[in-house]
Amino acid sequence: MGAGKTTIGRALARAMNRDFLDLDHEIVGRCGVSIPVIFDIEGEEGFRNRESMVLEEVAQIDGIVLATGGGAVLREANRAILRRRGIVIYLKASADELYRRVAKDRNRPLLATPNPKARIAELLAQRESLYESVADLTIETGSGSIPSVVKTIHNLLQKNQE
Ligand SMILES: Nc1ncnc2c1ncn2[C@@H]1O[C@H](COP(=O)(O)OP(=O)(O)O)[C@@H](O)[C@H]1O
Ligand SMILES: O=C(O)C1=C[C@@H](OP(=O)(O)O)[C@@H](O)[C@H](O)C1
Numbered sequence: 001m002g003a004g005k006t007t008i009g010r011a012l013a014r015a016m017n018r019d020f021l022d023l024d025h026e027i028v029g030r031c032g033v034s035i036p037v038i039f040d041i042e043g044e045e046g047f048r049n050r051e052s053m054v055l056e057e058v059a060q061i062d063g064i065v066l067a068t069g070g071g072a073v074l075r076e077a078n079r080a081i082l083r084r085r086g087i088v089i090y091l092k093a094s095a096d097e098l099y100r101r102v103a104k105d106r107n108r109p110l111l112a113t114p115n116p117k118a119r120i121a122e123l124l125a126q127r128e129s130l131y132e133s134v135a136d137l138t139i140e141t142g143s144g145s146i147p148s149v150v151k152t153i154h155n156l157l158q159k160n161q162e
């Protein structure tokens with residue numbers, strides 16, 4: 001959360017002239033309520049079930065840029081889809097930087113705790129090896145601006161194609 005998947009994914013798609021999908025946005029569109037409301041009513045498990053279902057569905061589409069949510073890597077079935085279907089880019093930043101970016105955002109139910117900073121560090125520690133296990137490319141986003149991160153990824157992908 002806060003790594004820039006949604007923002008950078010959208011800008012990268014524009015730069016590459018591809019369609020962009022955000023998995024959270026697709027989930028919300030299908031059930032008509034926000035992510036916090038899904039968590040409230042169905043719990044994290046309910047959200048993860050929806051996330052897996054929608055990932056399976058959008059993974060059928062060729063040639064798009066897809067931003068997942070930060071927890072999509074938690075299930076092996078999701079990781080298998082990502083590995084099989086995409087060039088996976090891990091946007092990496094420190095827990096402190098992630099916290100700075102999302103501190104004021106109320107749309108991330110997992111951070112609605114008394115100590116969101118500690119929560120981010122904990123989630124990152126739990127998930128880091130999963131991110132690494134699916135990533136084809138890892139990009140440090142801690143210091144680069146949004147346009148410079150987009151440019152770096154775009155250049156790397158173009159090199160990959162040559
Ligand atoms: N490289 C960056 N430098 C500074 N701010 C960033 C960067 N990438 C994203 N942000 C900001 O961080 C916040 C969270 O970004 P978002 O794209 O929603 O992340 P994610 O989808 O990974 O949770 C947004 O306000 C966004 O503008
Ligand atoms: O890390 C997570 O478990 C989550 C990240 C969120 O997406 P972003 O990573 O785009 O914030 C969203 O899917 C949900 O709140 C759960």
Ligand SMILES: [Mg+2]
Binds near residue numbers: 007068069
């Ligand atoms: Mg996002």
